[in-house]
Amino acid sequence: MIKTDVLIIGAGAVGSAIAREFSKYNVSVLVVDKNEDIGGDASKSNSAIIHTGYDATPDTLESQLVVAANPMYEKLCKDLDVPYKKVGAILPAFTDEQFEKLPSIKEKAFKNRVYDVEYLSKEELLKMEPNLNPEVKGGLYIPRENIIDPFVYVQALCENAYANGVKFMLNTKVTDIIVNNGKIEKVITTAGEIEANYVVNSAGLYCDEIAEMVGKADYKVVARKGQFYILDKNTSCKVNHIVLPIPTKITKGKLMCPTVHGNMLVGPTAEDQLSKTDKSTTTAGLDSIATDVRNLIPNVNLRETITQYSGLRPNRNPEGLHFDIFDDIKGYVNLSGVRSTGLTLSIAMGKYVVQQLLMRGANFKLKDDFIKTRKGIIKFSEQTSEVKEELLKQNPLYGNVICRCETVTEAEILQAIHRPLGAKSVDAVKRRVRAGMGRCQGGFCGPKVIEILARELGVSTDKINKHQDGSYMVVGKTRD
Numbered sequence: 061m062i063k064t065d066v067l068i069i070g071a072g073a074v075g076s077a078i079a080r081e082f083s084k085y086n087v088s089v090l091v092v093d094k095n096e097d098i099g100g101d102a103s104k105s106n107s108a109i110i111h112t113g114y115d116a117t118p119d120t121l122e123s124q125l126v127v128a129a130n131p132m133y134e135k136l137c138k139d140l141d142v143p144y145k146k147v148g149a150i151l152p153a154f155t156d157e158q159f160e161k162l163p164s165i166k167e168k169a170f171k172n173r174v175y176d177v178e179y180l181s182k183e184e185l186l187k188m189e190p191n192l193n194p195e196v197k198g199g200l201y202i203p204r205e206n207i208i209d210p211f212v213y214v215q216a217l218c219e220n221a222y223a224n225g226v227k228f229m230l231n232t233k234v235t236d237i238i239v240n241n242g243k244i245e246k247v248i249t250t251a252g253e254i255e256a257n258y259v260v261n262s263a264g265l266y267c268d269e270i271a272e273m274v275g276k277a278d279y280k281v282v283a284r285k286g287q288f289y290i291l292d293k294n295t296s297c298k299v300n301h302i303v304l305p306i307p308t309k310i311t312k313g314k315l316m317c318p319t320v321h322g323n324m325l326v327g328p329t330a331e332d333q334l335s336k337t338d339k340s341t342t343t344a345g346l347d348s349i350a351t352d353v354r355n356l357i358p359n360v361n362l363r364e365t366i367t368q369y370s371g372l373r374p375n376r377n378p379e380g381l382h383f384d385i386f387d388d389i390k391g392y393v394n395l396s397g398v399r400s401t402g403l404t405l406s407i408a409m410g411k412y413v414v415q416q417l418l419m420r421g422a423n424f425k426l427k428d429d430f431i432k433t434r435k436g437i438i439k440f441s442e443q444t445s446e447v448k449e450e451l452l453k454q455n456p457l458y459g460n461v462i463c464r465c466e467t468v469t470e471a472e473i474l475q476a477i478h479r480p481l482g483a484k485s486v487d488a489v490k491r492r493v494r495a496g497m498g499r500c501q502g503g504f505c506g507p508k509v510i511e512i513l514a515r516e517l518g519v520s521t522d523k524i525n526k527h528q529d530g531s532y533m534v535v536g537k538t539r540d
């Protein structure tokens with residue numbers, strides 16, 4: 061039996077942020093995840109926006125946490141070496157009906173204490189975004205809606221938590237939880253049984269299944285699919301800000317925005333579905349994005365798409381973000397409804413969970429040797445000539461470019477594999493150093509990445525997966 065003070069189920073943005081927060085205290089922490097890599101499910105397939113909470117429902121836990129989280133990112137991303145860009149968002153109105161909604165949106169922002177939302181004239185909007193539909197009548201500016209690298213964000217949280225003593229068990233699925241005398245007796249996983257004083261359910265899409273294991277499933281999670289296009293960095297029609305449509309009750313709508321790496325992101329859809337695993341993109345979904353986004357940016361060039369993907373939002377029914385603890389199951393924390401703003405609110409949720417437990421009498425003592433910062437993998441192509449020369453002297457593998465589109469060197473890929481919680485699959489390498497994220501989508505570097513992974517992990521190439529067990533890339537040799 062494995063023993064730990066705190067067990068966190070799920071290594072997505074939320075579980076990882078909670079783990080990092082706990083790692084400031086003198087408690088043993090274990091994170092388990094059914095996936096082969098840290099990074100979560102929804103957390104690696106979203107719009108990558110750090111929201112302000114301007115449009116959240118006022119006086120809800122979600123608005124409280126998003127509004128609190130937004131100002132934390134600038135320092136956090138510096139401390140943890142995470143790519144983060146301040147771009148701001150615009151919300152243009154094209155019809156009289158949309159224009160008339162602007163005051164109520166500003167009022168809602170005000171109720172959420174997002175006071176820096178301002179009106180923009182047609183001229184100001186077209187100056188800020190020359191590719192905007194010239195039919196625009198006016199709009200709003202939301203200056204603190206910013207963008208982040210969502211993969212590196214979660215990796216950084218996990219690596220920093222790990223450096224502070226948190227343990228991780230990947231490929232480990234929680235299959236049952238035994239409750240006895242108002243307390244969790246043990247958590248049963250595919251990798252053995254775990255005894256913990258505190259169990260945090262941050263299992264995203266599957267949080268209802270975990271809640272069911274302890275008899276607290278008074279809700280269901282329905283997957284709400286969001287499909288996207290990613291456009292080439294050199295696309296002819298770009299935007300400088302996050303260009304948002306006027307939101308509806310169901311969704312924030314389909315937007316266009318830059319990514320921190322200079323691509324353009326277009327989407328997402330919002331489609332409820334029964335399957336929690338179907339992440340296919342569909343013609344209907346992608347066509348609906350094309351139609352809607354052309355209302356915002358008429359010349360968007362979707363022919364310059366380099367890939368399409370979809371993510372599944374954990375949509376709670378009944379809706380709403382919930383933090384639940386129960387008198388009859390001591391130490392169990394249930395998080396649910398982390399739907400469309402979970403990337404943003406994750407860092408505040410980490411603090412909220414730990415503080416709530418402290419206020420209820422938990423005896424966590426702050427460590428005096430908490431390591432606050434983490435250094436990421438150096439991106440060779442972004443260094444000055446002097447730094448590049450120095451790096452090449454230290455490691456000649458910086459001279460071997462494996463991914464030509466994103467200029468990723470072998471030295472960077474080796475770090476992605478050999479860092480703590482390192483990459484074991486092709487996609488895990490891609491999420492760490494961007495090999496395969498460029499316009500050829502791994503067509504050129506894919507086989508080389510497989511070979512490097514096989515060599516470094518000491519296995520044959522047919523054992524290297526795309527992302528999880530069974531998603532093999534090589535079936536065998538055609539010749540000796």
Ligand SMILES: Cc1cc2nc3c(=O)[nH]c(=O)nc-3n(C[C@H](O)[C@H](O)[C@H](O)COP(=O)(O)OP(=O)(O)OC[C@H]3O[C@@H](n4cnc5c(N)ncnc54)[C@H](O)[C@@H]3O)c2cc1C
Nearest residue numbers: 070072074094100101102103106107109234264286402404
């Ligand atoms: C299309 C789309 C766009 C979005 N855009 C934004 C945005 O711009 N900004 C923003 O702030 N948010 C956005 N979100 C929301 C955000 O991505 C999610 O709210 C957030 O990632 C949820 O994080 P999580 O850690 O709760 O869940 P996840 O990332 O899903 O992680 C849950 C983890 O739990 C693990 N798990 C589940 N069951 C078990 C089990 N039985 N045993 C072990 N492990 C288990 C899973 O493997 C997974 O790794 C978007 C979401 C989508 C889908």
